[in-house]
Amino acid sequence: MTGVPASAANGSSGAQGAPASAASGALSDPESESVSPSVPESLPEVVAYAVSEDSSGVLSEGGAGVASEAGVKPVRGGKLAAAAVNEASVWNIANLLTMLRLLLVPGFVALMLADGGYDPAWRAFAWAAFAIAMITDLFDGHIARTYDLVTDFGKIADPIADKAIMGAALICLSSLGDLPWWVTIVILGRELGITLLRFLVIRYGVIPASRGGKLKTLTQGVAVGMYVLALTGWLATLRFWVMAAAVVLTVVTGLDYVRQAIVLRRQGIAERKAALEEAEA
Numbered sequence: 001m002t003g004v005p006a007s008a009a010n011g012s013s014g015a016q017g018a019p020a021s022a023a024s025g026a027l028s029d030p031e032s033e034s035v036s037p038s039v040p041e042s043l044p045e046v047v048a049y050a051v052s053e054d055s056s057g058v059l060s061e062g063g064a065g066v067a068s069e070a071g072v073k074p075v076r077g078g079k080l081a082a083a084a085v086n087e088a089s090v091w092n093i094a095n096l097l098t099m100l101r102l103l104l105v106p107g108f109v110a111l112m113l114a115d116g117g118y119d120p121a122w123r124a125f126a127w128a129a130f131a132i133a134m135i136t137d138l139f140d141g142h143i144a145r146t147y148d149l150v151t152d153f154g155k156i157a158d159p160i161a162d163k164a165i166m167g168a169a170l171i172c173l174s175s176l177g178d179l180p181w182w183v184t185i186v187i188l189g190r191e192l193g194i195t196l197l198r199f200l201v202i203r204y205g206v207i208p209a210s211r212g213g214k215l216k217t218l219t220q221g222v223a224v225g226m227y228v229l230a231l232t233g234w235l236a237t238l239r240f241w242v243m244a245a246a247v248v249l250t251v252v253t254g255l256d257y258v259r260q261a262i263v264l265r266r267q268g269i270a271e272r273k274a275a276l277e278e279a280e281a
Contacts, residue, residue: 090153094144097136098154101161104133105168112172112228120230127228133165134221141214155206156198162217163191169224178227179243186247187220190254201261204268212256216249 111126140158144150167188173179198207223246226239 090151092144092147092149092151094140094147094149095151095154095157097140097143098157098161101133101136101140102157102164104129105164108133108165109168109172112169117172117176118230123228123230127225130165130169130221130225130228133161134218134225137162137217137221152206155208156202159191159195159198163188163195166191166217166220166224169228173224173227183243183247187250190250194254194257197257197261201264201268204264207257207260207264210253210256210260212249212253216246216253219246219249222246 108126108129111122111129114122114126117123137158140154144154170179170184170187174181174184201207219242223239223243226235226242231239
């Protein structure tokens with residue numbers, strides 16, 4: 001840009017000033033918004049360098065060229081600062097609800113096994129803890145999607161939190177003799193298998209929770225919740241059929257996740273192969 005007149009450089013910086021101020025405004029302190037954005041005319045190269053920086057703090061090719069000619073070095077730690085901002089987004093309300101669900105697991109187990117595990121009062125308290133965990137599972141995903149708070153952490157931690165509270169409830173029920181062990185093995189085997197599958201294919205992408213998976217989680221929650229309570233009569237018969245429906249959904253959605261993982265892996269391998277061929281060409 002050594003051959004560009006100063007007026008042209010000023011014009012270029014003015015054209016790019018709005019996007020730059022918008023990007024920096026999203027990360028700035030509210031108190032700093034009152035500072036005037038005007039820059040002395042004697043520093044056109046610095047202006048062009050500043051506005052060529054994208055929202056992630058990484059210089060574009062044009063900005064780097066101007067910076068080198070103006071004798072200005074890129075700010076060190078820019079990428080680290082951008083990474084810190086992105087990491088801070090993990091601590092949103094949706095992820096906090098997921099973390100709360102994880103913290104409820106030990107409390108639920110203590111209440112479930114209190115006084116031998118057969119006291120209706122303690123079982124009612126255990127059901128309350130279990131219900132809170134299930135309710136947060138319904139809301140955290142909705143909040144994340146509605147307010148654009150979806151993160152890779154949430155996509156992975158949410159199903160883990162589900163498995164933790166559900167696994168604790170199933171094991172407690174089977175150990176107390178209220179639920180056959182084969183039901184616990186089928187449900188937990190599927191849940192642990194799908195969780196492992198998610199980690200195996202994470203290099204190709206993240207498998208989000210599907211509608212069928214959410215329906216399965218809801219049905220499991222209702223069924224297990226009915227088993228946690230000390231129910232008798234027709235309610236005890238009803239919970240048997242609800243649990244049967246939960247087992248069927250568990251198996252069907254598990255097979256669907258396997259299919260998605262296979263498709264995702266094939267797509268990832270094909271994309272990598274195409275990228276290698278393009279790079280060699």
